[in-house]
Amino acid sequence: MERPPLSVLGKRKSFAAGDASSLDAVASIDEATKRFRNPGGPVGVSGPGLLGRYGPNHAADPIVTRIHAGRLQVVLVRRRDSDQLAFPGGMVDPGSTVSRTLKGEFSEEAAKPGGALDRLFAEGERGVVYRGLVDDRRTTDHAWIETTAVHFHAPPDVADELELSVTDVNEVSGVDWYNVDSVTTLYASHKKWLDMVKAKFHPPASPGPAYPFARR
Numbered sequence: 519m520e521r522p523p524l525s526v527l528g529k530r531k532s533f534a535a536g537d538a539s540s541l542d543a544v545a546s547i548d549e550a551t552k553r554f555r556n557p558g559g560p561v562g563v564s565g566p567g568l569l570g571r572y573g574p575n576h577a578a579d580p581i582v583t584r585i586h587a588g589r590l591q592v593v594l595v596r597r598r599d600s601d602q603l604a605f606p607g608g609m610v611d612p613g614s615t616v617s618r619t620l621k622g623e624f625s626e627e628a629a630k631p632g633g634a635l636d637r638l639f640a641e642g643e644r645g646v647v648y649r650g651l652v653d654d655r656r657t658t659d660h661a662w663i664e665t666t667a668v669h670f671h672a673p674p675d676v677a678d679e680l681e682l683s684v685t686d687v688n689e690v691s692g693v694d695w696y697n698v699d700s701v702t703t704l705y706a707s708h709k710k711w712l713d714m715v716k717a718k719f720h721p722p723a724s725p726g727p728a729y730p731f732a733r734r
Contacts, residue, residue, distance in 0.1 A: 532557070532574045533650050533664045545573045553660045558651050563658040570609070577665040578619040579607030579708070581647060581715055582628070582638065584677035584695065590719060591695040592712060593682065595627050597705055598691050604705035606693065607665065616666045626686040628693045634672075634679035642670040645729035648711050667711045669729070673722060 532545035548555045554573035569575045582593040594603040606627035610619045621639045629635050645668070652663040672680060684690045698716050703709060718727030 533666075556657065556659050556662050558657070558662060560659045561657055564660065565658060566661040567658040568656040569658070569661040569663070572661050574662060574664045576610040576616070577607055577652065577663050578610055578616045578623065579605040579665050579667040579711070580620045580624045580639075581605055581667055581669045581711060582624065582642075582672060583669065583698070583715065583719070584672045585674070585721075586677070586695065590698045590716065592698050592701070592715070593624075593628050593693065594696050594701070594704070595684070595690040596692045598689060600705060601691075602703070602705040603696070603701070604708050605667070605711075606690070607667075608689075609663075616668075620666075620668055627684060627690045628682055630681045630683045630685075632679070632681065634676050634681070637676050638670055638672050638680065642672055642676065644669040644671050644726050647714050647729050648707075653707050669715050669727070671719075671722060 546555045546557065547553065566572050584591050593606065595606045596602070597604050606624050608619060608623035608627070610616060614622075617639075621635070624639075625631055625635060646666060647669050648665070648667040650664060652665045654663045657663065682693050682695070684693050698712060701709070701712060704712060714729070715727075718729060720727060
């Protein structure tokens with residue numbers, strides 16, 4: 519892939535380049551190579567690799583929970599590429615937003631569209647759990663993934679009406695509610711984020727969790 523001109527490179531925003539609560543900072547460029555510099559350090563692979571763009575490739579991961587039979591549960595999908603459980607997230611397309619991607623990916627990979635889905639994403643946001651670099655096998659010296667993981671909690675009536683279903687069968691082989699206490703391993707850094715949700719979770723009637731990042 520041909521290297522983009524610096525006029526394009528200089529406009530790319532990055533969570534990892536500054537305050538993780540915003541996208542006010544631009545990604546670093548190596549003055550010697552005139553390419554983006556991976557803020558996580560070199561990995562020994564040049565170019566964009568399997569990622570779509572040089573520099574930061576932004577993703578969004580919705581963490582959707584409910585209380586069922588007195589236990590905290592979370593929606594997880596099984597990825598076809600790794601056969602691992604994961605949150606139903608995906609890449610933020612150029613021109614789109616984190617908010618649209620969170621709802622769109624959840625609809626494609628985990629639930630049918632409808633009133634319950636609309637209510638979940640309109641009323642259920644509890645906070646940004648994580649924003650920053652992702653440990654991903656596709657990372658190169660010049661391209662990496664930065665994600666925003668957001669916690670949404672479904673009240674009982676929304677959870678009961680939410681119909682779990684996989685539309686994007688090329689990416690996901692299944693979806694279900696899982697007891698958070700029973701989840702031992704997840705894809706990439708997802709288990710770390712789930713543990714953060716578990717540690718910070720409060721019943722809906724009490725104050726929300728103090729996640730380390732501001733709202734999007």
